[in-house]
Amino acid sequence: MTLAFWRVLGLGLGVCVAAIELHAHHELSxxxxxxxxxxxxxxxxxxxxxxxxxYVFVDVPGPAADNVxxxxxxxxxxxxxxxxxxxxxFAQVGETITAEGSEARDGSKRAAGxxxxxxxxxxxxxPADAQLVPPRARERKPTPRLPDGHPRLxxxxxxxxxxxxxxxxxxxxxxxxxxxxxxGLLKNLSDADKVAPFQPWAKGLYLYRQRTLLKDDPxxxxxxxxxxxxxxxxxxxxxxxxxxxxRIFFMSAGGNRNWRLVYLDxxxxxxxxxxxxxxxxxxxxxxxxxxxxxxxxxFNERFWFTNGGLPHTEKLTLTERFSRxxxxxxxxxxxxxxxxxxxxTWSGGWTLQWVAEELPEYFCxxxxxxxxxxxxx
Amino acid sequence: MKIALFLAxxxxxxxxxxxxxxxxxxxxxxxxxxxxxxxxxLLFYMKWNSPNVEGTINPGPHxxxxxxxxxxxxxxxxxxxxxxxxxxxxxxxxxxxxKLENIGSYNRTITGTWTEGAIKGDFKLTRD
Numbered sequence: 092m093t094l095a096f097w098r099v100l101g102l103g104l105g106v107c108v109a110a111i112e113l114h115a116h117h118e119l120s121x122x123x124x125x126x127x128x129x130x131x132x133x134x135x136x137x138x139x140x141x142x143x144x145x146y147v148f149v150d151v152p153g154p155a156a157d158n159v160x161x162x163x164x165x166x167x168x169x170x171x172x173x174x175x176x177x178x179x180x181f182a183q184v185g186e187t188i189t190a191e192g193s194e195a196r197d198g199s200k201r202a203a204g205x206x207x208x209x210x211x212x213x214x215x216x217x218p219a220d221a222q223l224v225p226p227r228a229r230e231r232k233p234t235p236r237l238p239d240g241h242p243r244l245x246x247x248x249x250x251x252x253x254x255x256x257x258x259x260x261x262x263x264x265x266x267x268x269x270x271x272x273x274x275g276l277l278k279n280l281s282d283a284d285k286v287a288p289f290q291p292w293a294k295g296l297y298l299y300r301q302r303t304l305l306k307d308d309p310x311x312x313x314x315x316x317x318x319x320x321x322x323x324x325x326x327x328x329x330x331x332x333x334x335x336x337x338r339i340f341f342m343s344a345g346g347n348r349n350w351r352l353v354y355l356d357x358x359x360x361x362x363x364x365x366x367x368x369x370x371x372x373x374x375x376x377x378x379x380x381x382x383x384x385x386x387x388x389x390f391n392e393r394f395w396f397t398n399g400g401l402p403h404t405e406k407l408t409l410t411e412r413f414s415r416x417x418x419x420x421x422x423x424x425x426x427x428x429x430x431x432x433x434x435x436t437w438s439g440g441w442t443l444q445w446v447a448e449e450l451p452e453y454f455c456x457x458x459x460x461x462x463x464x465x466x467x468x
Numbered sequence: 469m470k471i472a473l474f475l476a477x478x479x480x481x482x483x484x485x486x487x488x489x490x491x492x493x494x495x496x497x498x499x500x501x502x503x504x505x506x507x508x509x510l511l512f513y514m515k516w517n518s519p520n521v522e523g524t525i526n527p528g529p530h531x532x533x534x535x536x537x538x539x540x541x542x543x544x545x546x547x548x549x550x551x552x553x554x555x556x557x558x559x560x561x562x563x564x565x566x567k568l569e570n571i572g573s574y575n576r577t578i579t580g581t582w583t584e585g586a587i588k589g590d591f592k593l594t595r596d
Contacts, residue, residue: 290518290519291541291542292491292492292516292539292541293541294541295541295542295544296492296541296571299544299571299572300572303572306572307487307572307573309487309489392488392489392490392494393487393488393489394489395489402489402490402491403489403490404490404491404516404518405490406518430518431490431491431516431517431518432490432491432518
């Protein structure tokens, strides 16, 4: 693969640069204010080691001896903390610790933790950027193939693996040079017109969601990430191919182990009342050379189909193209056709990296406490 | 106790309702318009069918199709017009202007002024 190819690919897919920073199943800034740093020294009263976040409850003494306030300090998920060397028993109830972080926007006694200093002086930190970058591919290998010659999008027999680390954090129209954070929050709101050809109401709603720091994101309430968002959600997705049954499954990890079924048996898309709107819609597909082309319709309006809060309607149909130019790379391109929200069809996409590990287990519902505290600006 | 349990269940279920994330006016809305001396219940059903919002006021035997329903997403103001009949059965033109609030919530609201013929009042709608 030549350097020129990748340059063209990068431009063609839209250079939506996402600073890789710690993020969760929601935009952290909608809940915590980085401009309000807080240092809490106290005694650990509880530790919750669960998804989507690890919580440390700290009893912080006040000015009076009998005046104790319990603070709830939120850290990343166990999956991310493990990458930074944390273990399930990192702190003990009764241990005196110091936590540094940012205060909650809603005034509650909660903080987004950044650093935890244990009784013995050991310092634990939120995973650094470097710890969250994709693992480097060990070797260059050619595209694996199914017995029928088509590219294999899942793991080869006897191996494990999944796709993650998308090169874009949100879907934007091809060639748009837009900077966002890891949840699709624009660095510059004036870039909104470059994101997609919005209808006026859709642009207004998109800007509202951006200005309120994505506080109403349905995924923060653990609802499924339909559409392209399934392929940009944290912790990646697996592909289960069943050529003998002419179907394929896309299985989310960060999307709460939801799966999406795609029929490859030549059936037609249903229309009108024949389809009940769902989060993942109804998908059919076929191979065009080495590219798997999917057509999907039948989406409901209860989710955001990409990070960043781009609206859609039930009129949304997607054409998605998947190709695997080499063993470690998946190229994803999508054309959005939604005459209810956009003035014309538009396209975007990104690439993903192969991770030769088992798909991690992640259930947002396990201990989701965020939505009621996400107040935005 | 049973009532308390029932209410807890209802409130819990309401809190877990998935939002409607498409066009902000789409859906069923209920509320009332009122003057200093009168209150009138309202039920709106609206659906975005690009490029228009279509809908009905008080679906049923006294339904009034929305002739005009617009949303200005730069300031979230709405404008409705409909023709119906008043309580005496006389034709009446309705004009309502309001503002959409709490947009990201399933139970978003519209509040504003309601004019029905020569009568002026205020209205509030909450999305069901």
